[in-house]
Amino acid sequence: METESAIKTTETLPSHQERQLVEQVLSKDRKATAEFVAFCTDSVYSFVRKRLLPRVELVEDVMQEILLAAWQSLPKFRRDASLRSWILAIARHKVDDYYRRRLRETDITEEGELSAEPAIEPLLDRHLDAAAEQDRVERTLALLPEAYTLALIWRYRDEKSVREMAQLSGKTEKAMERLLARARESFRKEWTLAQS
Amino acid sequence: MPSPDKTERQWQTLLAGDEESWESAPSSLKARLYSALIRSQQETGPLASLDVSVADGHDVCVFEKLVQIAPVGDAAKSPFFCTACHARILAEHFDNPPIFWAHCPYVQFKA
Numbered sequence: 001m002e003t004e005s006a007i008k009t010t011e012t013l014p015s016h017q018e019r020q021l022v023e024q025v026l027s028k029d030r031k032a033t034a035e036f037v038a039f040c041t042d043s044v045y046s047f048v049r050k051r052l053l054p055r056v057e058l059v060e061d062v063m064q065e066i067l068l069a070a071w072q073s074l075p076k077f078r079r080d081a082s083l084r085s086w087i088l089a090i091a092r093h094k095v096d097d098y099y100r101r102r103l104r105e106t107d108i109t110e111e112g113e114l115s116a117e118p119a120i121e122p123l124l125d126r127h128l129d130a131a132a133e134q135d136r137v138e139r140t141l142a143l144l145p146e147a148y149t150l151a152l153i154w155r156y157r158d159e160k161s162v163r164e165m166a167q168l169s170g171k172t173e174k175a176m177e178r179l180l181a182r183a184r185e186s187f188r189k190e191w192t193l194a195q196s
Numbered sequence: 197m198p199s200p201d202k203t204e205r206q207w208q209t210l211l212a213g214d215e216e217s218w219e220s221a222p223s224s225l226k227a228r229l230y231s232a233l234i235r236s237q238q239e240t241g242p243l244a245s246l247d248v249s250v251a252d253g254h255d256v257c258v259f260e261k262l263v264q265i266a267p268v269g270d271a272a273k274s275p276f277f278c279t280a281c282h283a284r285i286l287a288e289h290f291d292n293p294p295i296f297w298a299h300c301p302y303v304q305f306k307a
Contacts, residue, residue, distance in 0.1 A: 027248065028242075028243045030234060030243050030244070030276065031252070032252070033230070033234060034230055034301035035304075037229050037305075042220050045219060045221035046217065046218050060225060063229060064229060067232070134213070134214050141211075153211065155207075156207050156210075156211035156212065157212055184207065
């Protein structure tokens, strides 16, 4: 048996180690459960945090939902994918649930015509390196109303189609297009303000 | 005016985020999640005995060892003893808490 210190949480586990870990967690071995928590938490923490920013206070609740869902579904884990991919799939599902709930609660009007938008290329500051630009994107997103941030991340970071977003949040496609247009406009304003 | 497709791609590029960058979770978060998961496991019956953990090749902390070698039945070796340990409380409230004894699961989270 590999000892706890042998598990590097940044890597995918070898399949024999993964099988052993799953079996021991299912038998409620507390030590294996600690390894499982460390591995799963490190596997999905960055993913979850990046999708809930700036609402960092929600990260723990969502992480707990993910861990408990993983424990409840563990008997069905078939090892078609690695444990890391499996836990990431659960995390995606839980984050989608959160987005869906929040956008469902948001009133979105369908009124008004969608006008052509200016190019966003001028938004990109060629002098910023990738890390600085990323930091600025996150800071700008944090300034927007929550529904705008969620819509932009769902559409452009998670690459959800407008149709999927509309279906999942119980809105029409037109309403979702409107929300995204307003979110982009708001982002553009905040980005430009920060520049001046 | 750019085409809608080009605009969408530009937004995607700008907002995609850096999926490559990876950050370890804070140790206090892992500690709280571990305690919560153990509570959830206990809802459907007792944990595996410490004898099982040792037989599986896991090391136990000095307090768990005292229980594990005691001439008592499995039922007495199944409770989650960390509930009563100050190491758990420290670990749940502070990142990299000052706990130094070996094989405590809450110490493992500091790595």
